[in-house]
Amino acid sequence: AKSTPPSVFPLVPCCTKTSSAPMDQTLACLVTGYFPQKVKIQWNSLSDPAGSRSFPEVLKSDGLYTTSSMLAITASNRQSNPYHCDVTHDGTKNTVSKKFPLECKNRGRGRMGQQAEISGPNTGFTSATGTDGSSMGRSLVTIPKESWEKGDIYTCKVTYPAGGTDHTMHNTSKCGGDCDRRPLEVFILPPSLEDLYIVRNATITCAVSGMETPGSLEVSWTRASGRPLDVVSREPALQDNGTYSTTSILRVCVEEWQVGEEFTCIVKHRDIPSAIVKTIHKSQAPIWLLEVYLYPPHAEELALRELATITCLASGFWPRDILVMWTQQDRPVPQEAYTNVGPVQEPGKKHYFIYSKLNVLASEWQSGDTFACVVGHESLPLTFIHRSVDKASSKPTAVNVSVILSDTDVTC
Numbered sequence: 001a002k003s004t005p006p007s008v009f010p011l012v013p014c015c016t017k018t019s020s021a022p023m024d025q026t027l028a029c030l031v032t033g034y035f036p037q038k039v040k041i042q043w044n045s046l047s048d049p050a051g052s053r054s055f056p057e058v059l060k061s062d063g064l065y066t067t068s069s070m071l072a073i074t075a076s077n078r079q080s081n082p083y084h085c086d087v088t089h090d091g092t093k094n095t096v097s098k099k100f101p102l103e104c105k106n107r108g109r110g111r112m113g114q115q116a117e118i119s120g121p122n123t124g125f126t127s128a129t130g131t132d133g134s135s136m137g138r139s140l141v142t143i144p145k146e147s148w149e150k151g152d153i154y155t156c157k158v159t160y161p162a163g164g165t166d167h168t169m170h171n172t173s174k175c176g177g178d179c180d181r182r183p184l185e186v187f188i189l190p191p192s193l194e195d196l197y198i199v200r201n202a203t204i205t206c207a208v209s210g211m212e213t214p215g216s217l218e219v220s221w222t223r224a225s226g227r228p229l230d231v232v233s234r235e236p237a238l239q240d241n242g243t244y245s246t247t248s249i250l251r252v253c254v255e256e257w258q259v260g261e262e263f264t265c266i267v268k269h270r271d272i273p274s275a276i277v278k279t280i281h282k283s284q285a286p287i288w289l290l291e292v293y294l295y296p297p298h299a300e301e302l303a304l305r306e307l308a309t310i311t312c313l314a315s316g317f318w319p320r321d322i323l324v325m326w327t328q329q330d331r332p333v334p335q336e337a338y339t340n341v342g343p344v345q346e347p348g349k350k351h352y353f354i355y356s357k358l359n360v361l362a363s364e365w366q367s368g369d370t371f372a373c374v375v376g377h378e379s380l381p382l383t384f385i386h387r388s389v390d391k392a393s394s395k396p397t398a399v400n401v402s403v404i405l406s407d408t409d410v411t412c
Contacts, residue, residue: 004064005094006034008087012100025073027100029085032066038090041069044083184210186267188278191257193323197376197383202257204280206265209245211236218268219248224261260284283319287379288351290317294373294387297365308365310389312373315346315353323376324356327388329369333358365391 011028031039037057043049051072057065069085084099187209191202206219214236221229230251236244250263262281293315297308314322320343326333342354356373365371372388 002035003091004033004035005092006031006039006087006089006096008085008096008098010085010098010100025075027071027073027083027085029069029071029087029098030066031068031087032060033064034066034089034091035064036091037065039067040088040090041067042086042088043069043071184208184267184269184271184276186265186276186278188263188265188280190280190282191252191254193321193376196254196257197323200254202252202254204250204252204257204263204265206248206250206267206278207245208247208267208269209239209243210271211244211246211269212271214244214246216268216270217246219246220266221248221250222264222266223252224263225256227256257282285319288316288318289379290314290322290375290377292373292375292385292387294389296389296391297362302362302365305362308360308362310358310360310371310373312356312358312375312387313353314356314375314377316351317343317353317377317379318351319378320345320352321377322352322354324354325374325376326356326358327372327374327386328360328364330372368392 009030009032011030012025029041029043031041039057041054043052049071052069053071054069055067057067059065071083071085073083082099084097086095086097088095185208187207189205189207191204195202206221208217208219211217217236219233221231223229231248232251233248234246236246239245248265250265252261252263260282262279264277264279267276267278291314293313295311295313297310302308312324312326314324322343324340326338337360338356338358340354340356343352344354345352358371358373360369360371368391370388370390372386374384374386376384
């Protein structure tokens with residue numbers, strides 16, 4: 001028979017353990033597909049280092065042999081020392097050396113929604129027992145080439161009842177977890193207009209996404225005035241794509257934001273070579289005053305005696321941020337009762353417009369209820385404009401107001 005050199009695979013346990021065992025690791029060197037027998041496996045050029053276990057050669061159904069060797073190491077050694085296994089095949093005089101990465105990164109990342117779970121008799125499970133009584137098992141599965149090429153995820157689940165532990169290993173096809181890998185990203189978000197105009201207590205948000213692991217994350221804040229910082233940070237949350245995200249919120253006074261004070265978020269993580277620094281302040285660019293128009297329901301719609309649609313148009317404003325709400329009989333209308341479309345930049349111009357549509361019962365309109373469109377924008381003299389309409393007048397009336405819709409009394 002023709003001599004066949006072995007294929008060598010370095011295996012790293014990217015596992016989630018349900019037990020509280022120490023975070024030591026076991027590396028495995030899988031040697032398969034060779035003929036005739038006899039291979040020599042060395043770890044870091046040592047024939048029999050402490051913590052290593054070798055398993056007998058097993059003849060497979062295709063006439064080729066397979067074997068493996070394991071090396072148990074401490075977590076500290078794993079991070080500080082490079083490891084490699086060297087395999088020499090007597091039959092072909094061929095030597096293959098494979099290096100192990102310093103840390104496990106194949107967290108099962110690939111194309112979302114394409115995770116496959118494979119079990120049953122067709123996965124080709126074999127096992128062998130070493131001279132010290134320990135055992136090692138191996139499972140092989142054949143998958144379509146197109147599935148491998150497009151980045152499908154395959155999950156190997158191993159249950160060991162005698163040891164009372166479950167392990168789950170996620171392996172990305174083709175590129176070991178770095179397919180379409182998204183870098184860690186940081187965004188800094190300004191206070192919402194609801195916070196500024198209604199709650200009267202501003203919050204600045206620093207959002208971090210794309211973390212492989214959350215443990216080494218450090219988020220800190222600075223401010224130009226040097227005043228004390230009021231920060232609330234949330235625990236990192238696991239997302240559908242296998243990464244973690246979190247937010248850190250800085251609470252400031254509305255006046256401090258409005259005068260243009262600068263605030264800085266600093267993010268450090270082992271996934272990035274240096275800190276990411278994001279700075280924000282209120283823009284002091286010129287503002288454009290807006291116009292607000294309110295349209296009562298159409299007569300044809302009212303004739304159906306079902307719903308009445310009231311439309312509010314705000315146009316000609318800049319900057320883009322705007323707040324549009326509704327009241328009925330001077331009471332706030334729930335957000336789910338109206339729809340805002342925009343802001344949209346007008347073609348060929350710098351300023352924006354927005355439509356808001358409120359659906360009410362035709363009977364409420366016919367009974368004389370008063371409906372108001374409330375628009376908040378920094379270009380307005382008193383923050384808000386309140387434009388109302390009812391059946392009796394069918395003509396909108398406008399009033400500039402400071403803060404409405406709020407019982408909050410926040411001091412800074």
